[in-house]
Amino acid sequence: MYIKAAAAISPQVSFEQILQSPASYNSNRLNCAEPDYTKLFDARIIRRMSRIIKMGVATAKDCLHQADVQSPGAIITGTAYGCLADTELFLSKMVENKEELLTPTAFIQSTHNTVGAQIALMLKCHNYNNTFVHRGFSFESAMLDAITLLHENAVEDVLVGGVDEITDTSHTLLSRFGLYKQHAFSNLDLYNNHSKGTIAGEGAGFFLLSKKTTGNSYAKLDDMATLYKPSSPGEVAGFVNDFLHRNNIRAGDIGLLVSGENGDAANDKWYADMKKTLFNDTATQAFKHFCGEYPTAPAFALWLAANIMKTGKIPAHKKIKAPGKILIYNHYLTIHHSLYLLSAC
Amino acid sequence: MEKLMADLKRQIIEQLNLKDLKPEDIGDDQPLFVEGLGLDSIDALELIVLLQQEYKIKLASAEEGQSVFRSVRTMAQYITEHQPKTV
Numbered sequence: 001m002y003i004k005a006a007a008a009i010s011p012q013v014s015f016e017q018i019l020q021s022p023a024s025y026n027s028n029r030l031n032c033a034e035p036d037y038t039k040l041f042d043a044r045i046i047r048r049m050s051r052i053i054k055m056g057v058a059t060a061k062d063c064l065h066q067a068d069v070q071s072p073g074a075i076i077t078g079t080a081y082g083c084l085a086d087t088e089l090f091l092s093k094m095v096e097n098k099e100e101l102l103t104p105t106a107f108i109q110s111t112h113n114t115v116g117a118q119i120a121l122m123l124k125c126h127n128y129n130n131t132f133v134h135r136g137f138s139f140e141s142a143m144l145d146a147i148t149l150l151h152e153n154a155v156e157d158v159l160v161g162g163v164d165e166i167t168d169t170s171h172t173l174l175s176r177f178g179l180y181k182q183h184a185f186s187n188l189d190l191y192n193n194h195s196k197g198t199i200a201g202e203g204a205g206f207f208l209l210s211k212k213t214t215g216n217s218y219a220k221l222d223d224m225a226t227l228y229k230p231s232s233p234g235e236v237a238g239f240v241n242d243f244l245h246r247n248n249i250r251a252g253d254i255g256l257l258v259s260g261e262n263g264d265a266a267n268d269k270w271y272a273d274m275k276k277t278l279f280n281d282t283a284t285q286a287f288k289h290f291c292g293e294y295p296t297a298p299a300f301a302l303w304l305a306a307n308i309m310k311t312g313k314i315p316a317h318k319k320i321k322a323p324g325k326i327l328i329y330n331h332y333l334t335i336h337h338s339l340y341l342l343s344a345c
Numbered sequence: 346m347e348k349l350m351a352d353l354k355r356q357i358i359e360q361l362n363l364k365d366l367k368p369e370d371i372g373d374d375q376p377l378f379v380e381g382l383g384l385d386s387i388d389a390l391e392l393i394v395l396l397q398q399e400y401k402i403k404l405a406s407a408e409e410g411q412s413v414f415r416s417v418r419t420m421a422q423y424i425t426e427h428q429p430k431t432v
Contacts, residue, residue: 043365044383101397103360104390 001150002217002345004157005066005208008303009034009055010291011187011201015307018315022290025187028180029171029200030292048105049118050085052165052204056115057122059204060159064123067208073155074128075116078162080114080135080295085167115163128155136336138162139205139296140226143340147224150211159294161206162299171200179293179333180262190263190289198262201292205299207306213345219309219326220345223247227337233273236337240278240329243339251278255323256314258305260297260330262288270334283323285316298330298338305342349378349421357417360395375419381416389414396420402427 011030012018023033037046037054046054056077064072082322090106108114113131120129128149132141139162146160174180181197190199209221223246227239244251257279261268275284285308291300305326308314312322328340354368357377361384375381378389392414396402400422404410413423 043363047362047364097398101394103394104387108387181384 001147001207001211001222002209002213002304003207003219003221003306003342004214004217005063005069006205006218006303006306007059007062008203008205008209008300009059009298010203010205010303011289011295015304015311018290018304019311019313019318022188022315025199026173026184027164027187027199028185028197030202031166032202032204045122048109050083050109050171051114051326052079052083052085053109053118053161055165055204056161056163056206057118059163059206060119060161061122062155063159063161063206063208067157069157069159069208069212070137071123071125072127072157072159072208074130074146074149074158075119075311076129076142076146076149076158076160076162077113077116077119077131077134077309078138078140078160078296078299079112079115079131079164081137081164081170082133083110083114084165084170086110086114088167088169116194119159136172136295136332137226137228137338138164139299140224140336140338143224146209147221150209153211156212157208157210159208160205161204162296163204164202164294164296166200166202166294185263187289187292188283191261191268191286193263193269194265196264198264198267198288198293201288201294201297201300203291203294203297203300205296205303206288207299217345220307220343222325222341222343224338224340229335230337233270234277236270236274236331237277239337240327240339241272247341249325251282254279254282254325254327256305256308256317257282257284257302258308258326258328259284259286260288260301261286262293267331267334270331271329273278274329283317283320285314293332295332295336297332298328298340301328301330302340305340309344311344346421346425349424350417353417353420353424356399357392358397360391371417374416376416377414392420394423400424400428402429 087110147159331337
């Protein structure tokens with residue numbers, strides 16, 4: 001199946017910006033570079049939308065516009081945290097007003113499936129609509145559902161995406177778990193200091209998947225796989241090997257490995273061990289210094305890989321030729337591991 | 346009454362997040378729903394909350410809302426008639 005269109009809102013303005021000069025932040029969180037939504041939507045339509053909903057709907061709209069699709073066969077969304085800002089607003093009002101006088105908008109907009117629902121409302125699309133909330137496998141579950149629908153010929157095309165946002169409260173709470181570096185940090189120096197913690201990120205990525213290509217597709221999506229809670233990096237190497245084997249390729253056939261190192265020493269050991277075992281001589285492109293760490297970050301990685309495949313330009317390796325095959329490997333907190341295999345089309 | 350209507354216009358814009366409107370854009374007798382400001386049923390619930398929060402007035406029935414929320418003027422009249430008297 002093919003990635004006919006790919007769109008993202010991330011801390012980077014565009015793929016071109018990443019190629020030329022990636023946005024630099026001095027913080028332990030990377031917030032999205034958002035467009036002027038008033039130029040994309042009627043003010044009446046977006047007045048009830050929180051930031052994550054606007055990010056998701058704008059990304060989906062861009063993706064559909066690229067593919068020239070008015071109404072996709074299915075809309076599938078993955079999100080780990082859902083619409084946090086409206087959830088916080090609703091819960092705060094509940095406490096402040098002693099469980100009375102609750103405004104309906106924040107409640108309605110706080111559910112995890114609001115992004116997918118708003119896309120459907122905007123398109124007046126009554127087709128299959130589902131949202132997956134599975135921590136570090138939220139985007140992967142959405143992708144798996146999309147691939148299954150296409151394999152079963154249930155639909156012609158699927159709009160599938162991953163969205164997550166950072167709020168001040170979520171950043172404070174997750175910081176207490178030791179997820180993030182304790183001080184401001186340059187995202188472009190993320191891999192030069194292997195201290196504890198990473199930088200928080202957020203973003204929206206949407207893709208139009210189709211069984212057919214029209215000639216201007218970004219890439220062919222050959223396969224994807226997930227591995228839950230492996231006991232050791234050695235188990236991951238076996239998982240990757242099996243994945244390559246079932247696609248009838250060897251590690252040497254991978255032209256570029258897009259991998260999810262996030263600057264946390266304990267976290268990155270898993271990537272280092274896997275690369276040492278299988279991809280010692282393979283060109284690598286990291287991506288968390290562009291988007292930060294969050295559960296649906298693989299949506300950003302897929303968008304980046306699709307753009308690399310389409311343009312033949314690799315941010316970290318400006319002088320090497322376009323890869324024929326790209327493998328994305330990511331894990332979230334060493335628990336949720338995923339692989340995506342892309343080919344040129 | 347004039348001050349109350351001016352306050353209401355500001356509160357409606359804030360509560361319903363009507364960022365593209367200014368208080369002077371809302372006419373005293375302009376219909377709030379459908380052909381007027383274009384508000385919908387969710388906005389009606391927000392206005393009920395607004396009345397309770399700002400003016401301590403609870404609508405007796407949902408049907409009452411249709412006449413109360415017809416315009417800013419009808420809202421102001423209802424508030425004037427029903428606001429609890431402070432001692």
